[in-house]
Amino acid sequence: MRDCCGLLTLKNEPVPLKGITVQVKVQGFVADVCSTLSYENSESSPVEAVFVFPMEEDSSVYDFHAEIGGVKIQAEIREKQEARDTYDDALSSGQQAFLLEESDESRDVFRLSVGSLPAGQKASVCLSYVTELAVEADGALRYCLPAVLNPRYTPAGSESLTAPVSGASGGPVPYSLSFSAHLASPSGVAQVKSNCDLTPLEYLGGDKTQAQVSLSPGHKFDQDVELLVYYSHPHQPTAILEGGLASATPGSLMGDPLVMLSLYPEFPAAASTPQPSCGEFIFLVDRSGSMDCPMSSMESGPMRIESARDTLLLLLKSLPLGCFFNIYGFGSHFEAFFPESVAYTQQTMDDALGKVKGMGADFGGTEILEPLKDIYSKACRPGHPRQLFVFTDGEVGNTKDVISEVKKHAGTHRCFTFGIGEGASTALIKGMARAGSGHPEFITGQDRMQPKVMQSLRFALQPAVNNIVLDWDVPAGLEVVPVSETPKVLFRGHRSILYAQLKGKFDESALGRASLQYSLGDEPHKTEISFKLQPDKHTGLTTHRLAARTLIRSLEEGGSVEGEGGDKVKERVVKISTEARVISTHTAFVAVNKDLNQAVQGPLIHRNIRARMMYCAMPQVAMFCDDQNDLMHMDSGFNAMSYDTAPEPEVKDPVLTLISLQRADGSWELNESLVSVFEKTEQEAIGKMPAEVSDRAVWATVLALLWLHGFRADLKEEWEFLAMKALSWVKAQAGASLKSCLEAGNSLLGSKVEPQTLSL
Template structure:
């Protein structure tokens, strides 16, 4: 059983947290986040409190300090067991202490123990972390400050009870400001929350500040999307080492960060592959019944997911294989094993998709994944797995390890739906599965992002990737990033490396990425100056250290139990040297200046959680939305949000749902209705004996004439329709296009349609 009390302690005392201030500094693709948490002990006894809160999964925590009254204590990174013992010793000898550590189960959960805060005393805790910003489908860089710590499902159907606290009762405030600078102009910054207008700091518009509008209630994630002009320029940042560190060590040498955007030859990209085994794994846990965002008018997550599956199934190429799994506490599949894609199998799958509901309980993702991987692969049909979930699981590391173990046999594309989906889970699935991750929150439509990932999945797999360095004599390079295993057209790859040795300020380096694509050898090059940038605050070093620490931790988990004790020591050494957190270390701060014996016993605030969780969840700093909870508590047969009157179907989806698997449309009353015409109007101008051809041309003209703003959603299925059309060798194309334009009131040119 895992019980969490929103913002109340066990004895129903209010949380001693007063306010949170967050400052974000974004430099190009990298962000430094400084959070200050202000506490006050309002009880009449000394307090020990444990807070559990989420950070982005790939954040590198690099500074932790506490200020009590006039005293500031800066934490040091130590081996975890040693840190815990020092914390206990400090408390028992009457000293104040603070301990910050990463959860054993998931790298994006931290617990903070605030020990021995005297009655009436205030403490402010400062936490700094650095993070790479992920590139979204539309080239926006995404930063997310998680507000909601969803209860993590534990395997074996543990029940979850949560008391939620409405936003109006949140006793603490959040202030949030961001400063963005880049070599390229900042074109816009968008957010899921209301922002004050963007302020540019210079005429080139390469520096800007933005902050949250006043009165923000921390009732949801704060998500920022940052857009630069010419986002696809490759860049290199060389950062000077730390003056106090020894040359030759990671912190003492310069570190380079490269952002690469491989561009593939057009000839290869136009030949989209028409084979593959597409496996879709859909979350149907209770919380998928809640809305995409806080507004009542939005559709539920599950209905958005159903529309998305419709588009995916219509866009698959003839001759491929597919299957659809869905999961909650248990899992189901539509076919016992993947079947060939045809009109019959597509129709059978869509019938089952239409009745899918959010009625399968918890988020138990490990078992369906094991089942998918136990199926033999189909020769010359590369397996592509699409995972859709809004969930947080507490066995994140096990799930990601399973995907990694099978990374040789498939690519994994992941989608985090709604606020609060775990970035560690979603990014980890895609990273270890050689695919791509997308987050769909708030008012985003799911479809464009998913269709972009399908386009990636249809790209030929890039193989034989190698990175070679050309550096001046006397300079050597040590890679800090694991080898690149996947590349997608127009997607960023980041590489970190340590540069050892001396070079003149004018010296240049060059890095070449070579790879093979659909049998063609290709390469991309980037030349860069070796002169280090000053005052970058060691951000690049810390991200490089974090990258290396993460790959070593992965290696340690794979070899656990074998006699290779060296990896853990290496991680601890790196973590202590760079000041970056890891799963084997913790931040410990002890206030040695205060040895007054403590009056009366310490009040310890915590809520028991399962032993494998290894942390006390006291008051989570975050609270849960009532609707998610009610969805979890609902008995399996209770009615879902489906009984509400369904809004009329989106005309685009209505037209798409009529397309045949081969790509064509049939001339019938349903098509006429979708085009907003009567059967007679559609039949009358039809050139002789071309029913399917005429219907398909009408559908294509309608898409180009009325739905260009949603082109990324229907582009693949239109390409399929055009291929079908060309194969018919129709004689009277020009005449059909002209008649179709006249009927629909459009002016779409024949070459635009691809005919």
């Protein structure tokens, strides 16, 4: 397969897309983004260019315009079929036109059509959108500019969204990216990190509340650009009041003021302690061909399936005794490790680990819907709430069907999702987690999957929160109309963003108050914030656009309006979308150059431009990470290929080695495999064991705990749960000999772990 990408001429020459400029304004927890795509038609005939590209699924696209020959053409938002007809009519009459539409099936894929670009002509297309920023486990706000659009597996009989085009692959892109970001937060900007080279962070004032940063010059847009923004006090509740649009109808969503709340419920430490022995944990793991691709296209590193296997090892060791579990692998077909979920014991854990080691990316395409239906067909266990963990690179074509299936069963489980590798569908990963009242995570580049998965396990093990109520206290004469649904589930330290419309007249000097009330067991709790009823003059219409997108998404996923069917939903969505100028599944932006005095002459040549496609490279073979039609499903041939090059020796992670040796009850056996992790011999370990210790497993378990705390404290978020199990076991077994074990263990290992570090 030829290593080229993007728009190809009839002579296989690239490309009208010359460059992309992105300007990001981060205000608090929201990013306002303006992207400009520059084209040039170097052919002798007019061209129609079609650019398919990814975008974060909760982005709210609110503006689209083009410029040709110094003339600005402003797009209008219309019902989608009407917009398509307008575009086609313009092209057939020789006019220049542009069409921007969201995919019917997956809201994170967009299609931009540039029509009748004359020979030798340059054009620029600008689109603007706003998006909420995800909060990482370490408190960072994550903005991602996707570059990779993976070909998505589409079930038989359906139309592919991202089928590979001839000549498009994972090679170098022929256009560059210019990227700059302006950052603002009242609490102060602490630092900024990225997976790409940045210029030094430049503060715009002594209080460090505003700063700017850019990508280093010459950056090629050949990978996702991730920006991690750290604020000085990220978890403080905030409220932003935004005035309505003066030209909009009073009482409408755009005409009234809106408030955006960012709330961080904090549970008491005792209440957030993981429950010891309940829960049914089901792990649904993608085994499609694309999981045999690297985690990142830019670096050597583990394959996605390898990272998934290591993570399953950690999860299985971290589960509490007394729970139930099962593991599913899925591709073109699916297999479960056990017919039904089994009790977590040493035997079942060993059986599962043996099967995990044999898991490969050999199941063909990505059919996630059928295994989901099989899981939901099995009755839940009383007293053991079901927690579903889904691991996939997200290359799925029937996204809405999958999300709908999760939502249908949201009352019986929580769904935690993990998008693996660049290009994972944000619509799928976020949509499933939202529908299942869980939490989404994305693992790309050099990210270790384990800490993000353990963060979600922490959420899953928290006690259930109930009686969740959002109350408003506002002056008389003012009515609060919620735009967002009240959360159905809360996690400790997890942010909730909520929107509400304010109807009526009010004094801008007055105060409003919002409180989120909930119960943990029999204990009531409350998070509240007061705010001035004075609109923020710096937000523009950001809050209104995000609120409109939230309402549109709720309607599209909910399926009915006041008991009416799909036509009524579409009518309401189109109305909100056109009034707010926010794109939806049922609308599109269209622009026609009506100032052109004469028709574009010559036959129109159609060109496809795509975001870079991921591909897998191995000696003597290169192929797309495409599950379409089981492209990589070559069970016997592909996995049996042999090469003249010798395989590189496997470098074992000592932490994973230690974890793999732990027993289900939390203890370790004293043997050569264990002590080799400590770089000691078995004889050295036996020689230092205190005389009063009769059980060698007690000594081995103390050594393991000391080594983790003394030498791998930086990875504590990964091994914390299995260490809790180990500590509980050793306390019950060691008795009076525990103190001498700690002293002797520190002496043997050369560590200085204090008893209080182990909560002793």
